[in-house]
Amino acid sequence: MIKDFNFYAPTRVVFGRNAEGKIGELVKSCNAGKVLVHYGGGSAERSGLLNVVRKQLREAGIDFIELGGVVPNPLLSKVYEGIELCRREKVDFILAVGGGSVIDSSKAIGYGVPYEGDAWDFWDGKATPQQCLPIGAVLTIPAAGSEMSSSSVITKDEGLVKRGITSDLCRCRFAVMNPERTYTLPPYQTAAGATDIMMHTMERYFTRYNEMTLTDAISEALLRTVKDAALAVMERPEDYRLRAQIMWASSLAHNDLTECGADRDFGTHRLEHELSALFGVTHGAGLAALWPSWARYVKDRHLARFVQFAVNVMGVENDFAHPDETAEKGIRAIEDFYRRIGMPTNIRELLGGRVITDEEIEVMVDKCSRGGTITVGSLEELRAEDMRRIYQMARA
């Protein structure tokens, strides 16, 4: 089956060594009156990037204020702070300088400013965004793909409830990407980013819609390229060629290109949100810790797809007589890949040796299934009992 689809990726991408020199003119082209520069911790300051941004805005004659302090797994409390600040200062454009957390926080502020109710309503399913302030991104961490995606994931401080919503309204007007800015990323962040990038495409590859061969071929090309580049960049962190592949892949993996004619599963993502909400782990690493268990839990009912992945992405030889073994070899191959780039393959490795308890699993199952009222995933619709089983398998 091929699913009817919409494709809408309006973000203007400016990519390359000289990309940052365009920030001023890009913001200006969006008719920004007053800009909020939104960022995370100290690295954007230390690297000099924030000063480049400030200089660009000043030289373009653009009025701006700043709000830093976005944390990984960005918090609703910071979003509220941003909404208040933007209203007070009559901000009409948000410039996100950072990775997915900063961009997602910017999107959430963008939704919240024109909304009269509590911004959390959107993530709580009580309201649908009708407007969003325009947003531009200067990307520093290739991972989340938020610079071209329609999604925004926010964590509510109280109870650590982590949820995502999607809307075309929040698609960035532009995204500035300079691969050189990623040379100094810690290896763990680079690896977790590559894992997240690959997962965004794998979440769309493992679906019931398996007849759009062009999308399959593009997805496999992207997965192979990121896998090879991630392995190599561990040895050569300042190789522009490798960094460029990973950075551009982060956008293409999550701008819906790899979903055309297919579907999105995102079951592993939903299971992971509970892990990173509860334990504060890096999202990409959490995905690596869960995916092999998810894969083994569902693979027997979708063997052909897992064989295709093993052969076309992981380079496993196709043992036609034993598709189950070929599929398993593909999963083992990605576990081997995760180990080589320093990613975990189960939750114990993710948490540095700590084994999660049955009680912790129940907390995650309860939150992920919203008290047993919803399922997640589409290849297989996972109910609470499936979630529990996958967490148990991944516990190791």
Place this chain on the structure above:
Amino acid sequence: MIKDFNFYAPTRVVFGRNAEGKIGELVKSCNAGKVLVHYGGGSAERSGLLNVVRKQLREAGIDFIELGGVVPNPLLSKVYEGIELCRREKVDFILAVGGGSVIDSSKAIGYGVPYEGDAWDFWDGKATPQQCLPIGAVLTIPAAGSEMSSSSVITKDEGLVKRGITSDLCRCRFAVMNPERTYTLPPYQTAAGATDIMMHTMERYFTRYNEMTLTDAISEALLRTVKDAALAVMERPEDYRLRAQIMWASSLAHNDLTECGADRDFGTHRLEHELSALFGVTHGAGLAALWPSWARYVKDRHLARFVQFAVNVMGVENDFAHPDETAEKGIRAIEDFYRRIGMPTNIRELLGGRVITDEEIEVMVDKCSRGGTITVGSLEELRAEDMRRIYQMARA
């Protein structure tokens, strides 16, 4: 080398069996006051598509007028007619119903309406478009990729001068694509379309910038998919799966996705424009007649790239000791592919056995090189003498 790049593909794509049911709401979302429905010959009428479009617009309460009669290699005279009509009727939105010729004609009218001078100025290099009426497309022929591209190719009736220009201003607001609409395309048109689609990617694949492996891998995936689908669809013209690959590839091949980090050559395109201007041939068929000769003319100075194409796209076994032979086998493989889908491999075959004269070659060389004042192509910058040699090689 990796080239710094911009990527901007804002067209909203609505793809699938039910895509046409969205036309009314799509036009409405563009705030159209009065619409020109622009189309070609009788096929859009005969197939019932025009009636679907009319019904959609009427039901959405949208005022519209019509202008048909666009011919393949669309003419400036029709563009002038459209500009006058749009000004008189105060049209503010153009809906193109057809293939690349109709969309390109729509773009030209869109440029011309707000321009005070002669619209040909843009194609003559005397002016740069500053505005364009918004355009939507209902695609019937996958080939030109104009539904997502920035280009518009127009032929001036007097002297049959065929030229293209590019600007982001003319990117379609939306593109409606239903693969079922292409079931009844004549095999020759299907094959010429597939050839054109592949050439749009090949023109970006054979460049000096050969280190963006993600773009390479995506390009190779697209080329293999279209090649396989084109061969199969000759036998099964009403296979939705095959038609869907070709239709979506037509957009991705020319929306600049396959140019990211690379460059564009388009030398073969420029040589072909003279062929189709002079002999009225189908553009895609003209490309097939020229590319093997272009390839053999330049390949020795870019062997690695031609080997990569032979192996990764055409499935040729890599004879490492003899790269020149591997490269030549790749060119022979695409000639074989052209023959199997009914495309020519030289100009004699293109013109049904007629051999072009030296005088005709000189006319084409003179027009293509604008009297010896310009070069075309970027992998190799072709001067008049190079153009002459390639036309001679392709004469057969």
